[in-house]
Amino acid sequence: MRCAVTVFCALELERGRGRGTLRLRGEAPRCRSERPFVTDRMSEARCTELRDAVREKYRTVSREPSGQFPYPVGRESAVGLGYEASWLDAAPSAVVDRFVGVGNPLRIRWPRHGESVLDLGCGCGLDVFVASLLVGPEGRAVGVDLTPEMIERPARLAAGWPHGKAEFRVGTIEKLPFEDAVFDMVISNGVLNLVPDKDVAFREACRVLKPGGHFVAADLLVTDTVPPQVLSSMDAWST
Ligand SMILES: C[S@@+](CC[C@H](N)C(=O)[O-])C[C@H]1O[C@@H](n2cnc3c(N)ncnc32)[C@H](O)[C@@H]1O
Numbered sequence: 001m002r003c004a005v006t007v008f009c010a011l012e013l014e015r016g017r018g019r020g021t022l023r024l025r026g027e028a029p030r031c032r033s034e035r036p037f038v039t040d041r042m043s044e045a046r047c048t049e050l051r052d053a054v055r056e057k058y059r060t061v062s063r064e065p066s067g068q069f070p071y072p073v074g075r076e077s078a079v080g081l082g083y084e085a086s087w088l089d090a091a092p093s094a095v096v097d098r099f100v101g102v103g104n105p106l107r108i109r110w111p112r113h114g115e116s117v118l119d120l121g122c123g124c125g126l127d128v129f130v131a132s133l134l135v136g137p138e139g140r141a142v143g144v145d146l147t148p149e150m151i152e153r154p155a156r157l158a159a160g161w162p163h164g165k166a167e168f169r170v171g172t173i174e175k176l177p178f179e180d181a182v183f184d185m186v187i188s189n190g191v192l193n194l195v196p197d198k199d200v201a202f203r204e205a206c207r208v209l210k211p212g213g214h215f216v217a218a219d220l221l222v223t224d225t226v227p228p229q230v231l232s233s234m235d236a237w238s239t
Contacts, residue, residue: 012108013215015206047196051146051172053238054194058147062124065098069239073100078126082107091129092157098124101189103218106130114138115184118208120173120201121145121191125154125166131187132164139164142183144171174200178208186215193220194238 042050057068065073072080074097078088081104088096100123111117117131122143132141141164145151148170155168171177173188173195186205195201205215230236 011217011219013217015209015211015213015215042196047174050194050196050234050237053234055147057238058123058145059149061100062098062147062149062153065100069100071102074098077101078104083126083130087130087133090133090163091126092154092161095124095126095129095154095157098153099126100124101127101218102220103189105187105189105216105218106134108216108218109185109214111135111139111141111185116140116182117142117185117187118176118178118183119143120176120186120188120205121194122154122168123150123189125151125158125168127187127189128154128166128168129158129161129163131185132161132166135164137164140167141165142167142169142178144169144173144176146170146172173204176204176208180207181210181213183208184210184213186213188217188219190219192217196237 061068071077075088078096078099078101079085081101083104106127111131111134113134113136115135116139117128117135119125119127119131119141122128122145125143128141128143132139135141143151143154143166145168151168151170154166158166158168169177173191174197186209188205192198192201202215209215
């Protein structure tokens, strides 16, 4: 049996100015699949079951992230991924400690001053706080996450955040609680691999982006066949 190979990857997409489509900027990550970012359709019941398993997993992560992932987390990981020391010193330490991303989307395209940024599956919100530093007080950084426990802490800390506007909302990537065309940039970090219906996730990201807006994702990419026992494992899906 062939094994799935998982690689860390990053990609940048731009929303076309005319029709609501996303096109790739730069080179696509190398991948064997002809439909690299799309999973086969699952039943709605199965999607709900997977979302419940993810919520359960991240409820635990919100309390104590260390030991929950096969890769480093917290400040050590963020430093290794190129987050600047000044960003990590400015962000609340409880947020830095709970960073469980797999890459650094903000280094691929830095948000410009005054822009609005949406972080899909923001978790404890490090990328939201950093984006709000970069866009400044005239800009806006918003995080949305499925797991209420993940965003309780950052939502509280955002109230006393002196560097800009950081906001947090409970919601799903598949049905974003925002109007059309309101963000200049959408980011995600270690999240799309957890979303059962990736077609819908990309469509929603495209819907909330302004024409010409950017979507930058850092994620895990499977580059080979996934064995059936892994595909049907809730644990594999929710980690
Ligand atoms: C690996 S963590 C990454 C957290 C954060 N991006 C970071 O870099 O620390 C994945 C996050 O995605 C959230 N998530 C997973 N599936 C989601 C979905 N369908 N809609 C919204 N959030 C989701 C989880 O609750 C969790 O907080």
